[in-house]
Amino acid sequence: MRRHIETVVVRARVWLFALVLFLGLGAAALFAEQRFPPPDFESSGHKLPATTVPSARAGFLEYVDVAVLALALGLSAWLILKKRSRKWVIGLSVFSVAYFGFYREGCICAIGSVQNVALGFFDKSYAVPLTASAFFLLPLAFALFFGRAFCAGVCPHGALQDLVLLKPLKVPAWLEQGLSVLPFIYLGAGVLFAATGSAFIICQYDPFVPIFRLNGRALMVAIGAALLLLGVFVGRPYCRFLCPYGALLKLGGMVSKWRPRVTPDYCTQCRLCEASCPFGAMRLPEAPVADAQVLRRDRRRLALMLGLLPVLVVGGGWLGSKFSGAASMVHPKVSLAERFVREKDKPSKTGVLSPDDLALERARQAPVELLTDAAAIRRQFDTGSLVFGGWVGLVAGIKLVSLSLRRKRVDYEPDRGDCVGCARCFEFCPNELVRRGVMPPEALPASAQAAVSDRLSSPAEVLRR
Numbered sequence: 001m002r003r004h005i006e007t008v009v010v011r012a013r014v015w016l017f018a019l020v021l022f023l024g025l026g027a028a029a030l031f032a033e034q035r036f037p038p039p040d041f042e043s044s045g046h047k048l049p050a051t052t053v054p055s056a057r058a059g060f061l062e063y064v065d066v067a068v069l070a071l072a073l074g075l076s077a078w079l080i081l082k083k084r085s086r087k088w089v090i091g092l093s094v095f096s097v098a099y100f101g102f103y104r105e106g107c108i109c110a111i112g113s114v115q116n117v118a119l120g121f122f123d124k125s126y127a128v129p130l131t132a133s134a135f136f137l138l139p140l141a142f143a144l145f146f147g148r149a150f151c152a153g154v155c156p157h158g159a160l161q162d163l164v165l166l167k168p169l170k171v172p173a174w175l176e177q178g179l180s181v182l183p184f185i186y187l188g189a190g191v192l193f194a195a196t197g198s199a200f201i202i203c204q205y206d207p208f209v210p211i212f213r214l215n216g217r218a219l220m221v222a223i224g225a226a227l228l229l230l231g232v233f234v235g236r237p238y239c240r241f242l243c244p245y246g247a248l249l250k251l252g253g254m255v256s257k258w259r260p261r262v263t264p265d266y267c268t269q270c271r272l273c274e275a276s277c278p279f280g281a282m283r284l285p286e287a288p289v290a291d292a293q294v295l296r297r298d299r300r301r302l303a304l305m306l307g308l309l310p311v312l313v314v315g316g317g318w319l320g321s322k323f324s325g326a327a328s329m330v331h332p333k334v335s336l337a338e339r340f341v342r343e344k345d346k347p348s349k350t351g352v353l354s355p356d357d358l359a360l361e362r363a364r365q366a367p368v369e370l371l372t373d374a375a376a377i378r379r380q381f382d383t384g385s386l387v388f389g390g391w392v393g394l395v396a397g398i399k400l401v402s403l404s405l406r407r408k409r410v411d412y413e414p415d416r417g418d419c420v421g422c423a424r425c426f427e428f429c430p431n432e433l434v435r436r437g438v439m440p441p442e443a444l445p446a447s448a449q450a451a452v453s454d455r456l457s458s459p460a461e462v463l464r465r
Contacts, residue, residue: 062129062130062131065104065108065131065135066130066131066134066135066138068099068100069100069134069135069138069139069154070138072092072095072096072153072154073138073139073142073149073150073154075092076089076092076149076150076152076153076154076421077142077146077147077149079092079152079153079423080146080147080149080152080260080421080423081146081258081260084423084426084432085423085426086422086423086424086426086427089152089153089421089422089423090153090163092152092153092154092159093153093159093162093163094159094163096153096154096155096156096159097156097159097160097163099156100154100155100156101156101159101160101208101212102212104212105209105212105213106156106157106206106208106209106212106213107209108129108131108132108135109135109155109156109157109209110135110136110138110139110150110155110245111155111157111202111206111243111244111245112200112202112203112206113132113133113135113136113245114136114187114190114191114194114202114244114245114248115190115191115193115194115200115202115203116128116129116132116133116136116194117132117133117136118190118191118194118195119194119195119197121195122195122196123195123197139154139155139245139249140248140249140252143248143249143252143253143256144252144255144256144257145256145257145258146256146257146258146259147253147256147258147259147260147416147419147421148246148249148250148252148253148419148420148421149421150249151239151246151249151420151421152420152421152422152423153421155239156208156212157208157238157239157243158236158238158239158243158246158420160208160211160228161227161228161231161235161236161237161238161239162235162236162422164228164231164232165231165232165235165236165278166232166233167232167233168233168234168235168278169233169234170280171234171280173280176240176280177399177403179240179241180240180241180399181395181396181399182241182242183240183241183242183243183244183246183247183250184244184247184391184395185391185392185395186202186242186243186244186247187244187245187247187248188388188391188392188395189201189388190202190244192327192381192384192385192387192388193327193330195380195384196328196331196377196380196381196384197331197377198328198330198331198332198377199330199331202244205220206220207220207223207224207227207238208224208227208238210224211224211225211228235278235279235280236278236279236420239420240279240280240418250417250418251417253416253417253419254416254417255416256416259414259416259419260414260419260421260423260425261413261414262282262411262412262413262414262425262426262429262432263411263429263431263432264431264432264435265431265435266431267410267411267412267431268430268431269285269411269412270429270430271412272428272429272430273412273425273428273429274412275428276424276425276427276428277414277424277425278422278424279418279419279420279422280418281414281415281418281419281420282412282413282414282415282425283407283409283412283413283414283415284409284412285409285410285411285412286406286407286408286409287408288406288408289406298404298406301404302401302404302405305397305400305401305403305404306401308397308400309394309397309398309400309401310397312393312394312396312397313390313393313394313397314390314393315393316389316390316391316392316393316394316396317386317387317389317390317393318389319389320385320386320387320388320389320390320392321382321385321386321389323385323389324378324381324382324384324385324386325378325381327381327384327385328377328378328381331374331377331381333370333373333374333377334374334377334378336359336360336363336370336374337363337370337371337373337374338374339356339360340360340363340364340367340370340371341371343360344364344367348361348364349361
C-alpha cells in the first residue's frame with residue numbers, strides 16, 4: 001500500500017511538472033513584443049509621460065538574471081536540506097532583497113510572470129519574454145523536488161518580510177485556514193485579466209515594487225508600508241494570505257520529493273519547533289481514531305463535503321457569470337466602447353484634449369471596429385468569468401474537504417505546502433543542536449539520549465565525524 005501511494009505521488013509530480021513546462025514554454029520566445037502600442041497622440045501635440053517601469057534588460061544581462069536566480073535557488077535548497085542553517089538563509093535573504101529587489105527594482109519577478117505566461121497562452125500574438133518564462137518555471141521546478149526553496153530566501157518580497165519579523169504573534173487557526181484560500185482566488189483573478197489582455201493586476205497592485213523602486217503611487221506605497229509594519233508581528237502576511245505565485249509553489253511543495261524536517265532522527269516532543277514557527281506551518285502529531293462512533297461521524301462529514309464540492313463549483317460558476325459585464329469594463333476597449341455609446345450623440349470637444357478624449361475622437365472615426373472588438377472581448381469575459389467563478393467554488397470546496405480529513409502523524413512535522421523553509425525550527429530543536437555539537441547529549445531526556453547514543457555509535461556516524 002505504501003509503495004502504491006509513493007508511486008501515485010511520483011506520477012503526480014511528473015505530470016504537474018510537465019503541465020508547468022507546457023504552459024511556460026508553449027508561449028516562450030527570445031524577445032517580447034509590445035502588446036498595447038500607444039495611440040498616435042504626437043500629431044495632436046500631446047506628449048506621452050515617461051514610464052516608471054524599468055526598461056528590459058539588454059542581451060546577455062537577461063541571462064545574468066536567470067543565472068543568478070538558478071544559483072540562488074540551488075543554494076537555498078542546499079542551505080535548507082543539507083546545511084540546515086538559519087544564519088546562511090538570512091544571508092541569502094539579504095542578497096535577494098539587494099539584487100532582485102532594490103538593484104533589479106522588483107522586475108522581473110516570478111510573481112508577476114504568471115500573467116505573462118497566461119497572456120502568452122491565450123493570445124498567440126504575444127511572445128512571452130525568455131526571462132519571464134525562466135522566472136515562472138525555475139521556482140516551480142525546484143518546488144517539485146525541494147519544496148519552497150524560492151520562498152525561503154530567494155523571493156525579495158518574502159525575504160523583505162522575513163527580515164522585518166521581530167515579534168511574531170500566532171494567527172488563530174480558524175483565521176489562518178480562512179485566509180489561506182485568498183492566494184488561489186487572487187491567482188484566478190490575475191489569470192483572468194491577463195488572459196483577456198485587460199490588465200496585469202498582480203503587478204499593478206504589487207505592494208513592494210514601489211518600495212524597491214523608491215517611487216510609485218501613494219496608495220501602493222502606503223499598503224506596502226502597512227504590510228511591512230504588520231510583518232513585524234505577523235509572519236509574511238503577503239506571502240501567506242495574498243501571493244498568487246505562492247499558491248502555485250504550495251501545490252508544488254505538497255508533492256515535493258524532498259522537504260525540510262525538524263529533527264534528524266528522533267523527536268523528543270518538546271514542542272519548541274511549534275513555538276518557533278511564525279508561519280503556522282508546523283503540524284502536531286495526530287493519532288488514528290479508534291472510536292467507531294467518531295469514525296462514522298468523520299466519514300459522514302467527509303461525504304457531505306465531497307457532495308457539496310460540485311455544488312460549490314456550479315454555484316460559483318453561475319455567480320461569476322453574473323459579474324462578467326462589470327469585469328469586462330477593466331479592458332480599455334470595452335470601457336472606451338461604453339463611453340462611445342453614451343456620448344455618441346454629444347458634440348466633439350475642442351481645444352486641448354486629454355488622452356481619454358483623444359481616444360474617444362479616434363473611436364468616432366472607426367466605431368464599427370471598436371464595437372466589434374468590444375463585443376468579442378465581452379464574450380471572452382463571459383467564458384472567463386464563468387471559469388473563474390467555478391475556480392473560486394473549487395478552491396472553497398477543496399479547503400472544506402481538506403479540513404475534514406484526518407492525517408496520521410507521529411512527530412511534529414512542517415506542512416509540505418505551507419513550510420517556506422525559513423530554517424528557524426532547526427535552531428530550536430534540541431536533537432538538531434546535539435547533532436551539530438551545540439548542545440551536549442546529556443541535556444536531552446533519557447529516552448532521547450538512548451537514541452542519540454545509538455546514532456553516534458553507528459559506523460556511518462563515526463566515519464563522518
